[in-house]
Amino acid sequence: MSGIYLHIPFCKQACSYCDFYFVTRTSEREHFVQRLIEDIESYRDSKFTDETVETIYFGGGTPSLLEPAQLEQIMEALYDIFDIDAREITLEMNPDDVSGQFLADLKSLGISRASMGVQSFEPELLEFMHRAHSSEEALQCLELLSASDFDSFTVDLIYGNPGQSVEQLKSDVKKLLAFDPPHISAYSLTIEPKTRLGKQVELGRIAPPEDDKVAKHFDIINQLFSSHGIERYEVSNYSMPGKEAIHNSNYWKHENYLGLGPGAHSFWWDDSAERWENEEDLRKYLRDEDQPEREVLSLKQLAEERLMMGLRTRKGVGIAELSERYDYVLSSRQLDYLENREQEDKLEVDERITLTDEGIKIADAIILDLVTLH
Known part of the structure; x- marks a missing residue:
């Protein structure tokens, strides 16, 4: 945990x-x-x-x-x-x-x-x-x-x-x-x-x-x-x-955590992966009346989250990790996109996908493009 x-x-x-x-x-x-x-x-x-x-x-x-x-x-x-x-x-x-x-x-x-x-x-x-x-x-x-x-x-x-x-x-x-x-x-x-x-x-x-x-x-x-x-x-x-x-x-690596208090988020992945958020209401929390809604996440959702969070970091995301932990294999369109961005010096691809300093400036756009192309 x-x-x-x-x-x-x-x-x-x-x-x-x-x-x-x-x-x-x-x-x-x-x-x-x-x-x-x-x-x-x-x-x-x-x-x-x-x-x-x-x-x-x-x-x-x-x-x-x-x-x-x-x-x-x-x-x-x-x-x-x-x-x-x-x-x-x-x-x-x-x-x-x-x-x-x-x-x-x-x-x-x-x-x-x-x-x-x-x-x-x-x-x-x-x-x-x-x-x-x-x-x-x-x-x-x-x-x-x-x-x-x-x-x-x-x-x-x-x-x-x-x-x-x-x-x-x-x-x-x-x-x-x-x-x-x-x-x-x-x-x-x-x-x-x-x-x-x-x-x-x-x-x-x-x-x-x-x-x-x-x-x-x-x-x-x-x-x-x-x-x-x-x-x-x-x-x-x-x-x-x-x-x-x-x-x-x-958080960025999908480790388990509990969030306590009004508005806090939790994530737990054992047999299945669930996320829930306590209500943003102190009075309900004090009366023990908050009812957090739980969302069950698919492996594809988790893989996309891992890409979104991991590509914002210096270490990036391992291609083998996506496959082994999330059953997520990059499509030919994604590989072509990565090759084009690599030629523009926005990212680097070997065993991992990592954004350069120039790529980090437009990280949100790159991540959105990459996820959409799967």
């Missing part, structure tokens, strides 16, 4: 770009923690406890809004119910929640990896994103992380913002690299329909960034990170050697 994901849905305020499930009423945190523990305990002696849990991930929302004592209760319940041999336990946090004592408390609970949502150090961009923290808080938090016992942490950056200049991007990256982060997740700003940003774009108040500008930002990030020994291993993820995220990497 690859891991357990726990969705902590509380946020101080709504970021303009975020379409993950969250609530800004934080008064129900204690009630939520107790319900989450009940949820964990409901898996006792089930088939889901037969496999060893290697990773635990607290995501959200903002998990750092929970008190260390509440996190300790959740951790105790997990270790009581599941067979855990953790290679990585990650907790997402926002800079305005962090103190030296908070980090020390997390470390004492066994949390081994911090995920810091910085996004930018530019005050005007933080305001545009409607982030709760300031540039000063972000820098102070990174100083605390660097001085802490966490030898594994990751920082989020967002590029391709409307109005974001090349100089601003380079400044953000240089400020971040000064702290020698072992891992960085750098995301191109995406416009999601139901978000605050999506509504502003729909109303014509904000123009989304042009593709050429986003591609230029991508090149700058790759160049600056690489010169610092931080290499891309997935479209949005970069790390120093050996510091790749284990939990997220296992």
Whole structure:
């Protein structure tokens, strides 16, 4: 079993770009923690406890809004119910929640990896994103992380913002690299329909960034990170050697995982492969009334997913793996397509299919074309 994901849905305020499930009423945190523990305990002696849990991930929302004592209760319940041999336990946090004592408390609970949502150090961009923290808080938090016992942490950056200049991007990256982060997740700003940003774009108040500008930002990030020994291993993820995220990497390889909390996804593949998603409704979750719908996935669906996820990574997808695990053989049309893209230096094909840096820029288009041609 690859891991357990726990969705902590509380946020101080709504970021303009975020379409993950969250609530800004934080008064129900204690009630939520107790319900989450009940949820964990409901898996006792089930088939889901037969496999060893290697990773635990607290995501959200903002998990750092929970008190260390509440996190300790959740951790105790997990270790009581599941067979855990953790290679990585990650907790997402926002800079305005962090103190030296908070980090020390997390470390004492066994949390081994911090995920810091910085996004930018530019005050005007933080305001545009409607982030709760300031540039000063972000820098102070990174100083605390660097001085802490966490030898594994990751920082989020967002590029391709409307109005974001090349100089601003380079400044953000240089400020971040000064702290020698072992891992960085750098995301191109995406416009999601139901978000605050999506509504502003729909109303014509904000123009989304042009593709050429986003591609230029991508090149700058790759160049600056690489010169610092931080290499891309997935479209949005970069790390120093050996510091790749284990939990997220296992999602891309169809390892089993359970998602706990409102809006969390689960995937389990034994005799058949199933995926389900908890309802995005905290009140229903607290009343134990959520009814997740389960989807049974065919081998073809799984193979297409593996192509979609694997081609976004540096390692790509093994042709033998597609055949042996998914009973998926590339068609003549797909092979012709791959040969043409290889001549354009968009990808490479030998025992594996891997996208080049140029191919990664249009990864979604290549993947869609490839899947459609089967």
